[in-house]
Amino acid sequence: KAGVTQTPRYLIKTRGQQVTLSCSPISGHRSVSWYQQTPGQGLQFLFEYFSETQRNKGNFPGRFSGRQFSNSRSEMNVSTLELGDSALYLCASSLEAWSEQYFGPGTRLTVT
Amino acid sequence: KNEVEQSPQNLTAQEGEFITINCSYSVGISALHWLQQHPGGGIVSLFMLSSGKKKHGRLIATINIQEKHSSLHITASHPRDSAVYICAASTGNQFYFGTGTSLTVIP
Numbered sequence: 563k564a565g566v567t568q569t570p571r572y573l574i575k576t577r578g579q580q581v582t583l584s585c586s587p588i589s590g591h592r593s594v595s596w597y598q599q600t601p602g603q604g605l606q607f608l609f610e611y612f613s614e615t616q617r618n619k620g621n622f623p624g625r626f627s628g629r630q631f632s633n634s635r636s637e638m639n640v641s642t643l644e645l646g647d648s649a650l651y652l653c654a655s656s657l658e659a660w661s662e663q664y665f666g667p668g669t670r671l672t673v674t
Numbered sequence: 675k676n677e678v679e680q681s682p683q684n685l686t687a688q689e690g691e692f693i694t695i696n697c698s699y700s701v702g703i704s705a706l707h708w709l710q711q712h713p714g715g716g717i718v719s720l721f722m723l724s725s726g727k728k729k730h731g732r733l734i735a736t737i738n739i740q741e742k743h744s745s746l747h748i749t750a751s752h753p754r755d756s757a758v759y760i761c762a763a764s765t766g767n768q769f770y771f772g773t774g775t776s777l778t779v780i781p
Contacts, residue, residue: 573757582701595769595770599715603723604760604761604772604774605762605771607769607770610769617767618767618768619737620768620769629766650715652715652717660704660705660766660769661722662708662719662722663709663717663722665709665716666717667715668715668716670715
């Protein structure tokens, strides 16, 4: 069974731009969660989607948004990028919400 | 105030040693997760537990719900165990992460 895939793996953007990251979960998994990892703050929960609905959201500004499609693939979008948005963005899929998480390799975003 | 606290932050061990990493949490949980992150970023889920004890090979995870404490033990440590170990608490609508324990096992 293929694992969780994320595209792109690396991305460089300029302040003020927007970015869209993509996540394809393991086949059959209906829940996708997104996380941000930085050296200063560590891992932080962004949001969780289940059957195309955002059910939970972490403490991030509205510039961070996402969606999930009917095939469970998910995208997250960050608008008006700031330098502090530079991070490793990880998605994880699970069979059910909050069950064992299977992580993708992450997208490393650098904002200059 | 961190909802999940881990100790120690850094740990160096000789190959073969018994290792313990501790995690305390202050929130009501639906489950406690132990994750392993190798250099380069990839994260693997080691355990998800809500009570008692689980074992996978040389790894053992325990949780005491009353004391809000969990431990990850590695028996007969090996250099390939060198990684960052992260404790995470899921509450049913949030995920809170510890800052991680960086483990180095020396041959």
